[in-house]
Each structure stands twice: as C-alpha cells, then as structure tokens.
Amino acid sequence: MNRSGIEYLDYSWSPITGCLHGPDTCPIVDDCWARAYANRFRSGYGPGFRPALHVSRLQEPLARKKPARIGVSFMGDMFGPQVYRHWQLQVLEVMRCCPQHTFIFLTKAGEQLPQFNPWPPNAWVGVSLTGALPGRDRLNLHSLWGVRATVRWVSLEPFLGYEELPPPTEWGTVQWLVMGATTGTRAAQPQLRWVQHMMDMAREQGIKVFLKKNLRRALPGLPILEEVPSWAPYYPSI
DSSP states (O other), X not given: OEEOSSTTOSEEEOSEEBOOOOTTTOTTGGGOHHHHHHHHSGGGSOGXXXXXXXXXXXXXXXXXXXXXXXXXXXXXXXXXXXXXXXXXXXXXXXXXXXTTSEEEEEESOGGGGGGGOSOOTTEEEEEEEOSSOHHHHHHHHHHHHTOOOSEEEEEEOSOOOSTTSOOGGXXXXXXXXXXXXXXXXXXXOOOHHHHHHHHHHHHHHTOEEEEOHHHHHHSTXXXXXXXXXXXXXXXXXX
16 A cells, blocks of 8 residues: 555555546546556566456455555546456455445546445545546445445536536435545536535535645635545444
8 A cells, every 4th residue: 555645545556457448438538547547567467457356455455454444546536447356356355354444435426336335434435526527426426326335425626617517406415525626637626606506505414625735836715625424324224
C-alpha cells in the first residue's frame, strides 16, 4: 500500500487496476488522470489500462495492524467492465480479515454493488456522479438505495454541472458527499454556485460534506469543510 495524497484516505491499495469505461459512463474518459498515469508507468498496469489483478498486493492490508482508512483500487474501477467476480471476492475476503481498517470503495458502475450485500461493517461504499450524464448519475445514485453498508457515499469529481443531477428527494440513503476539482487537463472546473447549491442540499438532507483541497484552490472563498461520517450502524433493512 502507498500513503495517499487524497485527504480523506490514509493509504491507497490497488489489488485491482484498470478501467474500460467508455463515454457513456465516464464523460472525461479521454482526459482521465489514472489512465494517463498508467500509460506513463506501464510496468504496474495491464496493457491499455485493461483490468488486472495484482496477486502480490492482496495481502498488504494484513501487514498493517494500526487502524487506517484505505481507498481500494482508485487506480481503476474494481466494479467496472471486464473485472472478474472472483477477483472482487478475493479483495472483499481480505477486507473481512482486517476489521481494524476502514475500506473505501468508489465506482462508476453502481448497479454492480447490491450483489455483494451485506457488505462487511468496515466498508464504505460509494458511487461517482458528474452532473454530465443524467441517466448514468441517476442509475448510480439509485443503486445506493439497494446497498446494505455502513456508509453510502457520493463523489462529485469531476463536477461538471448540477442542473441535471437527481433532485434532493433521491439522495435519502447518502451519508457522505465528497466534492473535488477536475484533475484532467481539458475539462472545465466546477462553478462556485454549483458547489454552494450542493452544500445547501446536503445540509437539508443531513449529509456530511468533504471539500477537497484541490476544489478549494480552484474556487477561492470556499470554507474548509472536511466532515467525515462517524461509525454508523448497518442500514436498517439488513
């Protein structure tokens, strides 16, 4: 595992890397920072950023006894196209063997998440929304309704617009909202009013908000807001 530059993580763990999302699920697929990184450092990734399981990395969390917040497979999408289920199950089994850690998952393929119910209590399960693909955003958000996990969360990064995002009435199962700036080279940065709108919505819905430093740098004047969910019980439907 590596120390993470993402503020809400202690470590990043990439037992599965690679991503084959297309423009129907990722509006900046041609400007993806992870794909560019993998193309630059080819030895640690599958050819063409194809999904790959790195068996040598699977046991890494077991070696760390001190509790940590660990981002899982952020160099790709563990639930995206052509990721084998037996790979995913191997990762989840390691997580179950490390109850002292919190494992944070994020995907653009939210429809895959309910099949792993109930998630272990040390899993925070999230979906990526952008505001640029209304159908995909709604599918990802609605998929969280069926996820039985301790924390269900949404990442708005890249945040490309808010007018087409699902309305507040559809955010009821979300406990945490993370917003960040665009990390690619060509996509526009979010507007201040979009961020303020989502902050207001989150307050109304009782959702905790985390504004990443890159967003605060891109939009001066935003408050330092780095809320993190407290350890919560399982969703009542379990």
